[in-house]
Amino acid sequence: MEYKDMYKVWSPAKNPWTRWTKPVAFMNLKFTKIADVPIQEIELDVKYQSDVIYIVDLEQNETIDYALALAKVGYQPVALFNGASAPTKYITLDNDRLYRAIIKASDILKDIRIYEKANPVFLLDSQRLSDKGPKSPGYFDNRWAVFKQDVPTPEYLIEKGITRIYLFHKTINVDMQHILYEYQKNKIKVFDAVTKKELVISKPSAFNSLSYRAGIILGLRRNAAGGFGGIIPDVYESSSSSGGRRYYGIG
């Protein structure tokens, strides 16, 4: 299957949620070096519910295993992987297992019948902000983060009748904390998908601040409009209780 066809399998145009699919992983599948990863069949105690969406935030190919399991229940996988790769051994985050799993799972997913307006299961790689890989000067630092602009707004979820989010995760990364807190603030409940217990997402520090984004990976943030975010005075911060300190947020 061509990479473009794989993208179509993972992002069918008729589904209203697949427009959030990030194309970059599909553009980078050519960088896969390893031959194969096994797809693990996961048995889930899950039934499709019209007011529920899922988020899977597990490690690399494990996320793909859960994506297929939830697809079989009726949820539409929506890949939010947004880290680029490069043909070099000097790379911080090795995406091989993820990319290979996407390739292999494409053949399985194409045969799973999913209702064309099915709710999504958003897919993330929990390694995206990992501190484990080499980051010293000379390395291609391809760690990445998910931001509010990468997912539907709370208003959109509410409009679509979503009241609950179930999360498969081991830890909640700081970037997800911002997103989930915003959802929770808008009366959308968040649950642990394994224990089924409601999660209370605490308010992240610097919530709603542009400087949050500045600090999250490299102290940098670009703009997604084909241009560049510039360093701008962080009006939100400079007017907050931390006033007096000179902040620069990055738009």
Added chain:
Amino acid sequence: MEGLKLVKIPEHLYEDYKLDVIFNAYKWDPQVGDVNTVSKYVLLITEENAEMLKTYAEALTKETVELQKALLSNLSYTKVLGIDKKIKKSFIKHQSENHFENHVSLMRYDFHPTTKGFMISEVNSDVPGGLAEATALPNVAKKYIGYGDIKFDIADSLYKSYKEKNKDISSVAFVHATSYADDRQVMQYIGDYFETKGIKSHYVGPTMISFKDKVAYLNEEKIDGLFRFFPLEWFLNLPRKYKWDNYFSTNALSCNHPLNILSQSKRLPLIWDKLNIDLKTWKKLLPHTVDPKLYFKDEKYKDNYIFKPTFGRVGEGVMIDEVIGNKVKQQIIKAAKKYPKAWVLQQRFESVPLTADNESYHLCIGVFTVNDKCAGFYGRISHKPRIDEHAVDIPILVVKGEL
């Protein structure tokens, strides 16, 4: 405004078009929040308008280069411009190596149709984006609507400019914030084109490049050219042990060389009259711009003037009432009062929206120049009169005759 028209991609073809745009026009960020950033429209412009924009942009670039040269000789103005003193020190340290003619210069001027004709809001002279949108995107769009011309090929302009400066160039490192896929898409577009011409493209973060005797290296490999898509002021955030000022002195053919930061500040109009150079195109096209302190001293600046961030690049933080709401407006005013050098006060122009299917769209046409020649048009539209990160990319095709 005449000579501009929106036409719709046939509805039954739109999903194929979008897929084509993602895969063949390097659009890796087709969705921002709830906004689909792949427009359902194409912008047609007449040859007369295209020629006018080209003429304006080329004239602006001539003047901008003169501005940069004058500022390099008068680095004391960098303080007023809001350029960090570490950057100023690097210019001083490498004064003898800052030769404009040795490098490739890429700039983008943002034009807006207004009640007074085309006006500009800014120049992006440091790291302008929207490259694939200027050539690859209209090429895809033309397949779907069947007519219109693409007058410029920005990837080819850049390639030819590199070759013109160094006919033996064999490798270019594309320096960008590697954590951001939407920056990588810009690099990949130019890099892929360079590869088709036999130039090896490397995708790197700024600290991956090392320097020895002014020669740039990636690991052990000598690099002939640098294409920087990493804003110069972000260098200040790099690890201290990394000597980023080598980017000022390297012999590697650079686009853009750090020199281009000198014209990036929106505070340029505050000092340009002191530089004794002819800036008639800039003065004709840029709205009246003054020190933000005047807002608090003179009532006349409260009605029709807006604050803009000194180093804003995509419309963020621009104080347009109907876009930001009163709360953010008050925050901007407070910030501008506290940190006036981070802001500029500019007369607001009245954007003339285009209409299609009973909806209004404000338009911005980014016009690129490579060295002194026009190199492409990059369109963005928005329902709001501020073209920011929520604006939608739109391909621009040039047509003969009236619209």
